[in-house]
Amino acid sequence: MRFLAHRNVFEATTDPKSGDTLYGLTYSSKWLLRCEEQTLVPLVLMATRPHHLPSWQCLSRCITEGGCRDGFDGVELIVDVGGGVGMAVAEIVKAHPRVRGINFGLPDVVASAPKYPGVTHLGGDMFHAIPYGDAIFMKWIMHD
Numbered sequence: 001m002r003f004l005a006h007r008n009v010f011e012a013t014t015d016p017k018s019g020d021t022l023y024g025l026t027y028s029s030k031w032l033l034r035c036e037e038q039t040l041v042p043l044v045l046m047a048t049r050p051h052h053l054p055s056w057q058c059l060s061r062c063i064t065e066g067g068c069r070d071g072f073d074g075v076e077l078i079v080d081v082g083g084g085v086g087m088a089v090a091e092i093v094k095a096h097p098r099v100r101g102i103n104f105g106l107p108d109v110v111a112s113a114p115k116y117p118g119v120t121h122l123g124g125d126m127f128h129a130i131p132y133g134d135a136i137f138m139k140w141i142m143h144d
Contacts, residue, residue, distance in 0.1 A: 004029075072096045072135070079104055079133035081126050082141035089137065090116035102131050 001023050005012035011024045025033075031040045046052065072078070072092065079102045080089035086103030093101045093116065100118050103110060107123030122131060130136065 067095075072099055075099055075134045077102065077133045078135045078137055079131050080137045080139075081105075081130055082138060084109060085113040086110070086116055086119050086121060088139060090119050092137070093118040102133060104131055 001010060002012065002021075004010050005023060008026055009029050011026050013022050013024065014020070015022050030036055031038070032044065033039060034041050075096075076098070077100050078089060078092060080086065080092075081104050083089050083103040083105050086101075089101035089103050093099055097118070101116075101120070103113060103116075103119055103121045104124060104126070105121075106125075110121040110123045113121045124131075126141075
């Protein structure tokens with residue numbers, strides 16, 4: 001708690017009578033309360049789930065050892081939903097030449113996308129249907 005108080009996540013005060021350290025909420029720590037209307041609790045719970053943590057624990061090793069080459073084993077077709085101009089799926093296909101990619105997004109966005117080897121651009125609405133793929137890739141999707 002002292003470290004978090006030092007980083008202004010909590011505030012620390014000393015009880016004048018007992019000399020005990022008392023901790024209180026700050027603006028930052030109020031984001032971690034479930035009872036607040038605006039809260040980061042769902043994000044924190046998702047990020048600390050057992051199936052999510054191992055990827056972060058291996059991140060340094062993946063970078064220093066040249067990435068994660070077996071992450072697409074068994075994938076022949078990947079669909080990037082809301083893929084913009086297709087750059088992310090193009091990089092995946094480039095790193096894994098046996099994988100084909102579909103860049104799926106709004107028709108006016110994919111219409112201006114450059115051609116990438118192994119990538120097909122397909123316009124549509126993700127709220128109506130998403131093309132079939134062995135893997136679905138979703139990153140930074142913006143919608144109303």
